[in-house]
Amino acid sequence: MAEESFAAIFDSLDATSSRPIRTPKTAELVALKLRRMIVDGELADGDRLPHEAELMEHFSVSRPTLREAVRVLExxxxxxxRRGSRSGARVCVPGPEIVARPASLLLELSGATVADVLVAREALEPHAARLLALTGTDSDFDELERMVDEDIPASYIANELSEGAAAFHLRLVQLCGNATLALLAGMMHEIFERHVEAVTARKSLEDHEKYEGSYLLLIRSCRRLIKLxxxxxxxxxxxxxxxxxTVSRGSLLIGHESTQVRDVLD
Known part of the structure; x- marks a missing residue:
């Protein structure tokens, strides 16, 4: 009975799929091995890959195959x-920016609004704060406090409060210890910063007291968070x-309820 069942399954697969299973190219296998070495830390950010001759001998491949593998990683x-350089290829471990721009483009193409992004951040950051309260170290809290004491005030004085505020929000998530949350926060960072920049610029031009009020409210709230x-x-x-x-979202969306991501990033 079991043999008949398996036979029926394979017959069904043969009938519905005529495409053979693709065997990976040698260059792809070499790229896979080098990628794993980078992920495992055997090759660190800034390291130079070994010379071509060494890699060709190690993997038993030709120069064209090796160069194809390097192009995959590139x-x-x-x-x-660096073209024309004798120093060869250098490991360059990417940050969230590698996915931030493609993600932003997808949001633009989908017609997403700034409100969408702010709601997503509202679902993400409070949970990061919870994790950080449970797992954070004095060093983590000291770093956030330094940002409140130095970076945010400096950005306010330079009339660039958006930069300091956005950096604090991002660092809060990065310190919580959850790599996935940090990646998502990094993807939304530029959109948030650009929008806050537009809003605070308008406040600073139209009403200095309103701009200063936003700054003081941010400082008090950040200090309260760090205490907790x-x-x-x-x-x-x-x-x-x-x-x-929630309060921040309400303030940032006044007059921007239908603003789309593409309008912020243009």
């Missing part, structure tokens, strides 16, 4: 090759930052 932004993080109060940190994000 397309993935994992290595950087240091206390390890995960629930309170989550709730406080949830309220912060």
């Amino acid at each position: 397309a993935e932004r994992l290595v950087e090759v 993080l240091r206390a390890g109060d995960a629930d309170a940190a989550h709730d406080h930052w949830q309220q912060h994000m």
Whole structure:
């Protein structure tokens, strides 16, 4: 009975699919091995790949095959090759920016609004605050405090509050220890910063008191969050930052309810 069942399954597969299973090219296998070495840390950011002769001997491949493998990694932004240089390929571990621009383009093409992005951030950051309260170190909290003491005030004085505010939001998520959340935050970082820049620029031009009020509110809220993080109060940190994000979203969307991502990034 079982043999008949398996036979029927394979017959069905043969009937519905005439495409053979593709065998990976040698260059793809070499690229896979080099990629794994980068992921595992055997090749670190800034390291030079061994000379071609060494790699050809190690993998038992020809020079064209090896160069094709390197081109695969170059397309993935994992290595950087300077044409005409004798120094060869250099490992270049990418950050969130490698997916931020394609993700932004997809949002533009889908007609996503800034409101969509702010709602997504509101779903993400409070949970990051909860994680950071549970797993963060004094060094993490000190870094956030330094940003509130130095970076945000400096950006406010330079009339670039958006830069300091966006950096704090991003670093909060990066420090929470969840790589996936950090990647998502990095993808939305530029959109958020650009939009805040537009909103704060308008406030600073039209009403200095309103601009200063936004700055002081941000500082107080960030200090409150850090106090809760240091206390390890995960629930309170989550709730406080949830309220912060909700209030912030309401303020940032006044007059921009239908603004699309493409309008912000143009």
